[in-house]
Amino acid sequence: MDIQYPLELIGTFVFAISGALAVKDREHDLFGAGFTGFITAIGGGSLRDVLLGSYPLVWIGDVYFLYAIFAGIIMAFIFPALTKLRKTMFLFDTLGIAFFTVLGVEKALSLGVRVEIAAIMGMFSAVMGGVIRDTLTNEIPILFRKEVYASACLAGAVLYLLLREFGLARDYNLLISLMVIIAIRLIAVKYKLSLPRLD
Amino acid sequence: MDIQYPLELIGTFVFAISGALAVKDREHDLFGAGFTGFITAIGGGSLRDVLLGSYPLVWIGDVYFLYAIFAGIIMAFIFPALTKLRKTMFLFDTLGIAFFTVLGVEKALSLGVRVEIAAIMGMFSAVMGGVIRDTLTNEIPILFRKEVYASACLAGAVLYLLLREFGLARDYNLLISLMVIIAIRLIAVKYKLSLPRLD
Amino acid sequence: MDIQYPLELIGTFVFAISGALAVKDREHDLFGAGFTGFITAIGGGSLRDVLLGSYPLVWIGDVYFLYAIFAGIIMAFIFPALTKLRKTMFLFDTLGIAFFTVLGVEKALSLGVRVEIAAIMGMFSAVMGGVIRDTLTNEIPILFRKEVYASACLAGAVLYLLLREFGLARDYNLLISLMVIIAIRLIAVKYKLSLPRLD
Numbered sequence: 367m368d369i370q371y372p373l374e375l376i377g378t379f380v381f382a383i384s385g386a387l388a389v390k391d392r393e394h395d396l397f398g399a400g401f402t403g404f405i406t407a408i409g410g411g412s413l414r415d416v417l418l419g420s421y422p423l424v425w426i427g428d429v430y431f432l433y434a435i436f437a438g439i440i441m442a443f444i445f446p447a448l449t450k451l452r453k454t455m456f457l458f459d460t461l462g463i464a465f466f467t468v469l470g471v472e473k474a475l476s477l478g479v480r481v482e483i484a485a486i487m488g489m490f491s492a493v494m495g496g497v498i499r500d501t502l503t504n505e506i507p508i509l510f511r512k513e514v515y516a517s518a519c520l521a522g523a524v525l526y527l528l529l530r531e532f533g534l535a536r537d538y539n540l541l542i543s544l545m546v547i548i549a550i551r552l553i554a555v556k557y558k559l560s561l562p563r564l565d
Numbered sequence: 566m567d568i569q570y571p572l573e574l575i576g577t578f579v580f581a582i583s584g585a586l587a588v589k590d591r592e593h594d595l596f597g598a599g600f601t602g603f604i605t606a607i608g609g610g611s612l613r614d615v616l617l618g619s620y621p622l623v624w625i626g627d628v629y630f631l632y633a634i635f636a637g638i639i640m641a642f643i644f645p646a647l648t649k650l651r652k653t654m655f656l657f658d659t660l661g662i663a664f665f666t667v668l669g670v671e672k673a674l675s676l677g678v679r680v681e682i683a684a685i686m687g688m689f690s691a692v693m694g695g696v697i698r699d700t701l702t703n704e705i706p707i708l709f710r711k712e713v714y715a716s717a718c719l720a721g722a723v724l725y726l727l728l729r730e731f732g733l734a735r736d737y738n739l740l741i742s743l744m745v746i747i748a749i750r751l752i753a754v755k756y757k758l759s760l761p762r763l764d
Numbered sequence: 765m766d767i768q769y770p771l772e773l774i775g776t777f778v779f780a781i782s783g784a785l786a787v788k789d790r791e792h793d794l795f796g797a798g799f800t801g802f803i804t805a806i807g808g809g810s811l812r813d814v815l816l817g818s819y820p821l822v823w824i825g826d827v828y829f830l831y832a833i834f835a836g837i838i839m840a841f842i843f844p845a846l847t848k849l850r851k852t853m854f855l856f857d858t859l860g861i862a863f864f865t866v867l868g869v870e871k872a873l874s875l876g877v878r879v880e881i882a883a884i885m886g887m888f889s890a891v892m893g894g895v896i897r898d899t900l901t902n903e904i905p906i907l908f909r910k911e912v913y914a915s916a917c918l919a920g921a922v923l924y925l926l927l928r929e930f931g932l933a934r935d936y937n938l939l940i941s942l943m944v945i946i947a948i949r950l951i952a953v954k955y956k957l958s959l960p961r962l963d
Contacts, residue, residue: 389709397715397716397719398708398709401708401715404685412616416615416616416814417810417814417821417824418819418820418824419618419817419819419820419821421617421618422617422618422678423616423618426616426617426678426682429679429681432681432682479820479824480827482827482830483824483830486802497900501700501899501900502696502700502706502708502709503705503709504703504704504705504902505902506901506902507900509796509799509900510787510796510900510901516795516799517795520795588908596914596915596918597907597908600907600914603884611815615814615815618817620816620817621816621817621877622815622817625815625816625877625881628878628880631880631881700899701895701899701905701907701908702904702905702908703902703904
C-alpha cells in the first residue's frame, strides 16, 4: 500500500486544525477561523503546484482533501480547548511540516525538476501555508520567528534527496527523513537552539 | 443577450474604484492609489483562474477589462469625494462582491470542477481582491473585520448551486443569488449582525 | 551575443543581495535573511510568469538563476557591511528594477500579449519581488513609500514599447529604456520629487 496518500491527508487535516486555532486569541468569528484553517491547509501545496504548473491542484482534483480540511476545521470548532494544549498543537504542527516537506519533494521530483528545485519545493509545501496565514492575519511570519523551522524542513528535504541518491529504498527514506525533521525541530525547541544572525 | 459579460465589466469597474479610494486616508500618491485599484480589481479573479489553471486570465485576454479598470481608477481620481459618500461606496462594494461571487461560481463550473470547489472559487473571486489589497496596505483583511462579508458570498454561492441543481433557469438564478448576497450584507450591516466567535 | 541573458542573471543576483540585506536590522537569523533574498529575487518574475501561464518559471527551468540567487545571498552574508553603503545598495536596487522592467516587457511580448499587458508585466517583474518581501516582513511595501519607484518602471516600460513601435533597433532600445528608468529614479531621489496625492 502506498503510504504517501494517507500521510498527505493527515498533514492536510492537521494544518487545517492548526490554522483555524491560530486565530483563537483574535477577534475572528467562526467563519474567519475556518477560512484561515482552509488557507493554511491549502497554501503550501497550492503554491508548490502553481509554481510548478502542476494542474489540477491536489485539493481541487481530489475531494478527500476538502473533506480532510473540513474535518480539521470542525475539530477546531468542537475542541477549541486544543489550543491550550500547547504541546499537542506544537506536535501537530511539527508532524504537518515534516509530512509536507517529504511529500513536496516527491511531488516535485515526479514532475521532473532538478533536485535543488525539489528541495525548495519541499520546504515551500511545508511552510508557505503558515506564512500565508501569518501574512493575512498581520503576524510576523512563523518563518522569521522560530529560527529552526523552515531550516529543519530544508535539511530534511536535502537528507531525503541524498539518501535517495545513495539508493535507499523509498519507504525507509520517507520514514528517516520525516523523523529527522521532527527530531531537529524538537531538539531546537527544547534547547532553544537558533541559527546565527547577520550582524 | 448574455448578461454575464456586462455584469463582470461593471464589477471590475466598481472594484477598481473602491480599491483606489481605499488608500485615500493614507500617504499614498496617485500612482499608489491607481496600483491598489488595479490589484483590487484583478486580484480575486486572477487568483481563481491561477488556482484553476484557466489561461489566459480574464483581464489579460480581454482588453475591455483593462479599460474598465482604468475607467474606475480615473473615476476615483476625478471624484475622490466619493469616499465621503460612505453609503455609496458600501453599495458599490456590495454590488461588486455579489457579481463576482456568482460569476466566479459559473466560471469554475464551466471548467468542470466539483460544486464544492465552485462555491469556494465564487467566494475567492469576490473577496480575495480586497484581501490582497488589505494585505499590501498592512490592514487587517476585510474578511476578518466585517463578520458577514465572505460568508454572505459563500452563502450566495451555495444558494446558486442549489437552485441550479433544482433546475431553475440560469438568468433567474443569477438574479436571485445576487439579490440574496446583497440582502444578507445589507441586513447584517444594518442590524450589526455577526457570526459567533470561537471561545 | 544576446545581452538579455546576462542582464537577467545580474538583475537576479542584485535582487538576492538587496533582499537578504533588507532584513539586516531585524531579528532574523541567517536562514530568514537567505529566504527573504530568495523570495525577493524570484518574486517578480514568478508572478509575471504565473499570471501569463508561462512554464517552466525562469528559475525552475534554468539552474544558473539558482546559482545567481545563491551567489547573491552568500555575498550578503560575507559583506553585510554593504548595507552601510546606502548609495551602493540604492544603485544595486535601481539597476535591478531597470533590468527587470525591460526584460519583463520583452518576455510578455514574446508570449503574444497586448502592449498594455506587456507594460504592466514589466512593472510587476521589477517591483513585485520587493512588494512580496515587504509584505512578508510586515513593512509598508516599497511601492507605497517611495513615490517615484514603480512609476519609473512603468514609464520605462511604456518608453520601450513606444520606441519599439517606431522601429528602433532592439539593443539601442533596451539601453535607452534602462537608462531612462535609472535616470528618473536618480533624479526623483536627488530632488525629492514625488507624484501628487489624492485629496
